[in-house]
Amino acid sequence: MAAAAFPDVSAIKFEGPISKNPLAFKHYNAAEKVDGKTMRDHLRFGVAYWHTMRGTGGDPFGPGTALRPWDDGTNSVANAIKRAHVAFEFIEKLGAPFYCFHDRDVAPEGATLQESNKNLNAVVRVLKEEQKRTGIKLLWGTANLFSNPRFVHGAGTSCNADVFAFAAAQVKKAMEVTMELGGQGYVFWGGREGYSTLLNTDMKRELDHLAKLLHMAVDYKKEIGFKGQFYIEPKPKEPTKHQYDSDAAACLNFLRQYDLLSHFKLNIETNHATLAGHTVQHDLETAAAAGALGSIDANVGDPMLGWDTDQFPTDIYLTTQIMLVVLKMGGFTTGGLNFDAKVRRESFEPVDLFHAHIGGMDAFARGLKIATAIRKDGRLAGFVKHRYASWDSGIGAKVEAGKAGFKELEDYILKKGDAAPCVSGRQEYLENLINEFI
Ligand code: XLS
Ligand code: NI
Numbered sequence: 454m455a456a457a458a459f460p461d462v463s464a465i466k467f468e469g470p471i472s473k474n475p476l477a478f479k480h481y482n483a484a485e486k487v488d489g490k491t492m493r494d495h496l497r498f499g500v501a502y503w504h505t506m507r508g509t510g511g512d513p514f515g516p517g518t519a520l521r522p523w524d525d526g527t528n529s530v531a532n533a534i535k536r537a538h539v540a541f542e543f544i545e546k547l548g549a550p551f552y553c554f555h556d557r558d559v560a561p562e563g564a565t566l567q568e569s570n571k572n573l574n575a576v577v578r579v580l581k582e583e584q585k586r587t588g589i590k591l592l593w594g595t596a597n598l599f600s601n602p603r604f605v606h607g608a609g610t611s612c613n614a615d616v617f618a619f620a621a622a623q624v625k626k627a628m629e630v631t632m633e634l635g636g637q638g639y640v641f642w643g644g645r646e647g648y649s650t651l652l653n654t655d656m657k658r659e660l661d662h663l664a665k666l667l668h669m670a671v672d673y674k675k676e677i678g679f680k681g682q683f684y685i686e687p688k689p690k691e692p693t694k695h696q697y698d699s700d701a702a703a704c705l706n707f708l709r710q711y712d713l714l715s716h717f718k719l720n721i722e723t724n725h726a727t728l729a730g731h732t733v734q735h736d737l738e739t740a741a742a743a744g745a746l747g748s749i750d751a752n753v754g755d756p757m758l759g760w761d762t763d764q765f766p767t768d769i770y771l772t773t774q775i776m777l778v779v780l781k782m783g784g785f786t787t788g789g790l791n792f793d794a795k796v797r798r799e800s801f802e803p804v805d806l807f808h809a810h811i812g813g814m815d816a817f818a819r820g821l822k823i824a825t826a827i828r829k830d831g832r833l834a835g836f837v838k839h840r841y842a843s844w845d846s847g848i849g850a851k852v853e854a855g856k857a858g859f860k861e862l863e864d865y866i867l868k869k870g871d872a873a874p875c876v877s878g879r880q881e882y883l884e885n886l887i888n889e890f891i
């Protein structure tokens with residue numbers, strides 16, 4: 454057993470709200486039951502391997518700053534294996550039940566697909582041992598189809614059929630290792646599945662190809678008996694100017710158009726929704742209304758910066774709103790809250806990784822408790838129900854049941870003379886009501 458990477462940090466414990474220990478949970482108490490279910494099972498936290506283990510703090514104006522003494526900076530398999538052990542030391546001390554990765558986060562890409570697959574196999578062996586040792590599970594796996602220069606024009610939407618073939622082969626392998634590790638899901642995020650200019654783009658053909666890739670994945674999933682949930686993760690832009698999976702509605706439309714909707718759910722990321730000009734509640738509600746809300750990439754952007762800053766969520770108002778939607782849909786099944794978030798470039802010490810995750814977990818624990826209390830109180834749901842009461846009987850119920858047409862509605866209004874007056878939306882009252890609980 455190698456020396457500990459975080460020798461000064463022991464397992465993070467719940468010490469309650471009065472604790473002043475920064476390396477303790479004030480609100481996240483994994484075993485505590487909230488409305489009949491443990492916080493661990495409600496929140497299903499995941500650690501993102503790419504940010505937490507591979508993030509360097511580099512930005513377009515300067516190189517990485519992160520101090521990661523266990524990492525020798527090489528692209529060797531030995532270094533990747535060492536890093537995998539560190540990852541599990543971190544996740545175990547943190548007490549998160551899940552992690553997520555891209556194939557290329559965990560193992561170095563080789564000169565050929567064969568070599569890359571061999572490297573991946575070597576690290577997956579270690580991940581499997583570590584999962585067994587710690588009980589930590591894989592929330593989802595994915596393939597990185599955007600970093601290598603071959604994907605300059607996209608992967609499933611590349612103008613080059615060879616690149617499409619490479620992407621398919623890479624997804625095949627990533628699905629196999631996700632299955633081998635007992636992954637509960639598999640994510641498709643199309644980093645470069647979009648365009649920089651329409652002048653050189655055959656959009657229809659690119660969309661057809663993307664659907665082909667996903668259909669192949671669906672077929673292969675059946676063939677190998679992978680039971681995990683497929684997800685699409687919407688994002689409107691960055692790195693491309695326009696990504697086809699731009700928001701929840703665009704993804705749902707694409708999936709429906711290409712007869713894929715029954716095979717996919719959505720993985721909604723806060724900062725992606727806001728980049729699309731929506732609130733995260735908007736995209737969560739859009740997905741949930743279609744029965745397709747699967748998982749969440751928990752993070753937050755910065756209102757001052759217009760890109761995917763992937764910050765850890767600490768805003769209780771935000772986590773409350775997210776948990777209201779999650780609880781309304783009956784909780785996660787295969788999905789969870791994956792911290793697709795990174796520490797700031799200025800937060801370069803290893804211990805900052807703990808501060809960041811602890812803050813996010815505590816913020817969601819509070820969001821969970823607050824949302825549960827709001828639901829128990831019932832006034833919010835009651836207000837919404839009452840707002841639509843005219844649909845529960847009479848003419849409204851007839852319309853909902855498909856038993857009224859234009860003529861009947863005309864007769865109805867001719868008899869009445871005018872529609873019944875509407876009542877106030879009471880936005881301010883409702884905002885105040887939420888604050889009662891925060
Ligand atoms: C990038 C995405 C990415 C996906 C996984 O913006 O959030 O990290 O979650 O490929
Ligand atoms: Ni993400």
Ligand code: NI
Nearest residue numbers: 722725761793
């Ligand atoms: Ni993102």
